[in-house]
Amino acid sequence: MDTQSLIAAGIVLVTLVIFALRLARRKPARGCGHDCGCGKK
Amino acid sequence: MHALPPTPSTIALIGNPNAGKTTLFNALTGANQKVGNYSGVTVELTSGETFTPHGKKLRVLDLPGCYSLRAPSPDEQVAVDALHGHLPGYPKPDLVVCVVDASNLERHLQLALQVIELQLPTVIALNMVDMAEKSGLRLDPAKLAEELGVPVVPLQASTGKGVIELKQALRFPFPTAPAALWATGDGDLEAARRAFIRQLCELAARRPDAHQLTRSDQLDAWLLHPVFGGVAFLAIMFTVFWGIFSFAKIPMGWIEGAQGAVADWLRALLAAGDLRSLLVDGVLGGVGGVLVFLPQIVLLFLFIGLLESSGYMARAAYLMDGVMARAGLSGKAFLPLFSSYACAIPGVMATRTIGSAKERLVTIFIAPWMSCSARLPVYFLIIPLLLHESEGSWKQALVLFAIYTLGTLSAFAVARVLRRRLGPDPAAHHFMLELPPYRLPQWGYILRHVLERAWSFVAKAGTLILGLSILLWALSTYPKCDGDATAALAASAMGRIGRVIEPVVKPLGFDGRVGTAILTSFAAREVFNSSLAVLFRVDKTADKKATRNSLRERLAAARWPDGRPLFTPLSMLSLLVFYIYALQCLPTTAVVAKEAGSWPWALGQFAFMSGFAYLAALVIFQGGRLLGF
Numbered sequence: 027m028d029t030q031s032l033i034a035a036g037i038v039l040v041t042l043v044i045f046a047l048r049l050a051r052r053k054p055a056r057g058c059g060h061d062c063g064c065g066k067k
Numbered sequence: 068m069h070a071l072p073p074t075p076s077t078i079a080l081i082g083n084p085n086a087g088k089t090t091l092f093n094a095l096t097g098a099n100q101k102v103g104n105y106s107g108v109t110v111e112l113t114s115g116e117t118f119t120p121h122g123k124k125l126r127v128l129d130l131p132g133c134y135s136l137r138a139p140s141p142d143e144q145v146a147v148d149a150l151h152g153h154l155p156g157y158p159k160p161d162l163v164v165c166v167v168d169a170s171n172l173e174r175h176l177q178l179a180l181q182v183i184e185l186q187l188p189t190v191i192a193l194n195m196v197d198m199a200e201k202s203g204l205r206l207d208p209a210k211l212a213e214e215l216g217v218p219v220v221p222l223q224a225s226t227g228k229g230v231i232e233l234k235q236a237l238r239f240p241f242p243t244a245p246a247a248l249w250a251t252g253d254g255d256l257e258a259a260r261r262a263f264i265r266q267l268c269e270l271a272a273r274r275p276d277a278h279q280l281t282r283s284d285q286l287d288a289w290l291l292h293p294v295f296g297g298v299a300f301l302a303i304m305f306t307v308f309w310g311i312f313s314f315a316k317i318p319m320g321w322i323e324g325a326q327g328a329v330a331d332w333l334r335a336l337l338a339a340g341d342l343r344s345l346l347v348d349g350v351l352g353g354v355g356g357v358l359v360f361l362p363q364i365v366l367l368f369l370f371i372g373l374l375e376s377s378g379y380m381a382r383a384a385y386l387m388d389g390v391m392a393r394a395g396l397s398g399k400a401f402l403p404l405f406s407s408y409a410c411a412i413p414g415v416m417a418t419r420t421i422g423s424a425k426e427r428l429v430t431i432f433i434a435p436w437m438s439c440s441a442r443l444p445v446y447f448l449i450i451p452l453l454l455h456e457s458e459g460s461w462k463q464a465l466v467l468f469a470i471y472t473l474g475t476l477s478a479f480a481v482a483r484v485l486r487r488r489l490g491p492d493p494a495a496h497h498f499m500l501e502l503p504p505y506r507l508p509q510w511g512y513i514l515r516h517v518l519e520r521a522w523s524f525v526a527k528a529g530t531l532i533l534g535l536s537i538l539l540w541a542l543s544t545y546p547k548c549d550g551d552a553t554a555a556l557a558a559s560a561m562g563r564i565g566r567v568i569e570p571v572v573k574p575l576g577f578d579g580r581v582g583t584a585i586l587t588s589f590a591a592r593e594v595f596n597s598s599l600a601v602l603f604r605v606d607k608t609a610d611k612k613a614t615r616n617s618l619r620e621r622l623a624a625a626r627w628p629d630g631r632p633l634f635t636p637l638s639m640l641s642l643l644v645f646y647i648y649a650l651q652c653l654p655t656t657a658v659v660a661k662e663a664g665s666w667p668w669a670l671g672q673f674a675f676m677s678g679f680a681y682l683a684a685l686v687i688f689q690g691g692r693l694l695g696f
Contacts, residue, residue, distance in 0.1 A: 028340060034340075
């Protein structure tokens with residue numbers, strides 16, 4: 027496996043871990059703007 | 068021994084809808100809560116902090132607007148509960164600031180008298196005195212204060228004039244609870260209030276004898292005209308869509324240029340390999356495929372801000388009342404539905420202004436069919452494929468206008484059916500609409516609000532979309548196989564998913580790649596663009612110009628294995644129709660469940676809209692083919 031492939035796989039792995047952690051920590055959204063892009067907090 | 072710091076006193080801002088409570092709240096606390104020149108903008112209680120001129124901290128509550136303390140709708144109930152100290156986490160207010168529109172004193176004082184009757188220390192904030200005086204009203208705040216028995220502070224919350232004087236009126240000790248002089252007799256309290264207000268206005272708010280036609284009245288003669296009003300409404304909406312396409316071209320070109328330059332720089336810096344592919348095709352292609360539409364999003368919110376701030380929104384609600392009635396809804400449903408064009412979530416929450424529970428449920432059900440801003444990147448990608456720029460921006464604007472119209476009319480048709488099935492209300496609910504005077508736009512607020520929305524869009528692109536783009540790239544890359552780009556994609560996880568999905572989406576005119584992109588967009592609609600950017604990537608080409616091609620050009624060149632173009636006008640129409648109807652927003656489903664108080668209602672809405680989107684796209688594509696397109 028070359029360096030580029032290793033780094034790319036590492037980035038994908040880190041992203042997966044971040045998504046998994048965020049999903050595990052997710053709290054019920056209150057109000058609006060958390061995921062919908064409407065900006066009002 | 069140290070004394071515990073005293074709990075900050077609580078001040079509640081109450082008033083009729085569109086009296087300027089939130090503008091005053093922002094001026095007092097330095098917050099940037101959404102304001103608008105129409106009623107029903109605030110549907111939730113908001114809390115902030117301010118300081119008296121002597122440095123004492125005060126907690127300020129911005130309550131939803133209400134016409135009386137009898138509270139027929141959920142948002143008004145919040146205001147009434149807050150005044151009585153019945154809201155969990157909020158104590159009974161130590162002082163009530165009753166915000167009153169000086170130019171509508173007779174109506175706004177009705178609520179002020181009811182608040183005074185509660186025997187709570189009260190201050191009257193006489194807002195918009197400039198507008199009132201321009202209309203010829205001669206105000207005497209000192210006389211008002213004397214007759215009501217409470218301090219009256221004239222102010223202009225939008226410019227901050229009089230806010231210092233109001234803060235001085237909030238100093239300790241708070242004014243004592245006044246006696247309600249009009250409520251001493253045993254007769255009809257409503258009639259006593261009306262008589263007192265009439266007498267008060269004769270003394271402290273005199274109008275010149277002859278009624279003067281204000282500039283707003285003159286404008287309304289045209290803009291609310293039964294025929295010209297409708298024409299003006301359509302013309303304004305079309306101008307908004309045309310403006311979005313016309314003015315966004317130049318900044319979009321800059322973003323695309325910058326994206327191309329960064330891609331070229333990365334290609335020069337890194338040899339061909341996975342990291343280069345991840346950065347160029349995954350990150351830059353995925354995030355760029357969404358970010359390039361930032362100028363259009365900014366323009367849309369700028370136009371919405373202008374309409375809200377000028378006072379035209381209330382006129383639009385008035386004009387639409389007749390149309391809404393045909394759908395079994397009242398004009399009260401218009402503003403929540405219009406809010407849903409920006410985002411369905413605040414739209415669903417704004418239905419709290421609707422008194423009828425059945426009408427509210429129906430409005431919540433149809434709100435996601437008002438095309439929200441998250442759908443725009445998909446529309447902006449497909450419409451220029453359907454109609455090239457050389458055809459003219461007005462034609463593209465017409466297609467966008469038709470998309471919004473189709474979503475809205477379909478929503479009204481569903482509302483009509485649902486409203487009939489739910490049956491009539493046990494009690495009549497009347498629609499009362501405030502028609503505020505036209506005002507010059509509050510540029511500071513509009514620009515802050517547009518920046519907030521733009522930042523939210525960029526932040527989403529830089530977090531959720533970035534993460535998903537990386538994962539999509541991984542899915543389209545692993546497991547790896549030797550061979551050209553097409554063979555590698557076919558062997559990847561994404562290629563396999565595409566093959567599973569293709570039989571389901573082929574009747575709609577899409578191949579497995581488009582089907583996969585649709586599937587990924589259930590996480591967030593904009594991810595559709597990112598997925599297409601990853602799935603239709605151009606790599607390892609000797610033609611440098613080809614690598615600079617925009618996603619749109621790559622889609623235009625996409626083919627079925629037999630060489631037929633993948634994106635035909637019919638398949639693109641089918642795709643647009645699918646996105647008009649599909650409910651691909653999990654936060655919206657969660658908010659619908661909360662507001663409707665029913666998960667089955669929210670899940671039923673999701674299933675209905677997804678199924679309807681599929682069927683509508685199927686009818687368009689297969690019908691079009693049968694007709695020979």
